[in-house]
């Protein structure tokens with residue numbers, strides 16, 4: 415899907431920059447593709463709300479029949495409000511508060527993905543107070559390297575997430591003595607923006623091994639949840655606007671050994687919403703440095719923190735110039751008082767001037783949701799195109 419520069423400029427005429435521009439047609443096509451691919455194998459997909467919590471986006475995703483993956487009590491409430499069914503809500507997170515656990519219990523959600531022994535004990539206590547049985551899954555740390563940035567790697571023993579192999583015996587003992595929880599499944603999530611899909615094959619092999627331990631110990635599990643993390647093509651969003659969901663699911667079909675009647679669940683965030691969003695910003699100044707020219711934009715790390723937070727790459731296009739010959743280099747930087755407030759170094763663009771409009775691509779995931787008002791900046795508007 416090629417960037418429609420005229421459509422963007424039309425929006426710029428009516429909205430103050432910077433703003434997030436969400437392409438609902440691309441979102442719908444992405445959802446449709448993911449849904450079809452999952453259906454082929456009868457897999458269940460939960461949308462990870464934390465990637466993008468915009469209401470219209472959530473409404474579309476819930477209407478498409480996805481479940482929800484939440485990491486806070488407020489996300490659970492938001493998911494319910496925007497039409498996700500309660501029995502399809504998974505609740506993850508290494509630090510769930512008592513209040514948040516109670517929100518999950520009150521709404522009879524699908525499962526609590528538990529990350530520590532103490533958490534299991536607390537959920538049991540809180541469920542007992544309400545006279546309920548809480549459905550839980552164990553988030554297991556499979557010690558699989560996702561080969562992604564270290565800040566978004568979550569499945570290694572050195573990470574804070576999940577329960578490790580050496581704790582299994584103790585965990586099972588705790589569960590057997592807890593009368594207000596029911597163990598329903600195993601949960602895994604090894605990281606984010608994973609483009610080397612062999613990491614998922616490694617995960618499948620680890621899951622099989624771990625399953626075997628549970629089978630040998632006569633513990634039946636209704637579901638396996640392999641989390642999310644499927645990466646997108648930040649470099650060529652026009653060529654690959656939609657991820658190869660089919661190929662992704664096929665890995666699990668090929669390598670994961672499910673037990674009879676066992677369900678397989680996924681939690682996709684970025685892959686569903688990243689490419690449909692662009693951050694639209696105006697060039698305020700061009701500043702010529704010794705070695706580099708700076709294009710200073712009215713958007714900053716307050717609207718999109720990924721480059722500053724984990725050196726993430728985002729493609730940048732000059733929307734004001736129809737001429738595609740890019741022969742100038744700019745450091746595209748925001749106005750915030752931090753040197754890390756930089757969207758890209760040595761970005762190749764056509765000759766760029768004050769007043770030009772830039773599109774910072776693939777900002778639909780972990781963009782708006784991570785916005786903050788540092789420097790007392792206003793919240794950027796969300797604008798939709800079809």
Ligand SMILES: *Cc1c(COP(=O)(O)O)cnc(C)c1O
Nearest residue numbers: 462506606642643681682683684
């Ligand atoms: C963040 C998160 C996801 C979604 O990750 P993406 O990289 O956006 O697909 C899924 N599951 C859990 C537990 C998460 O924390």
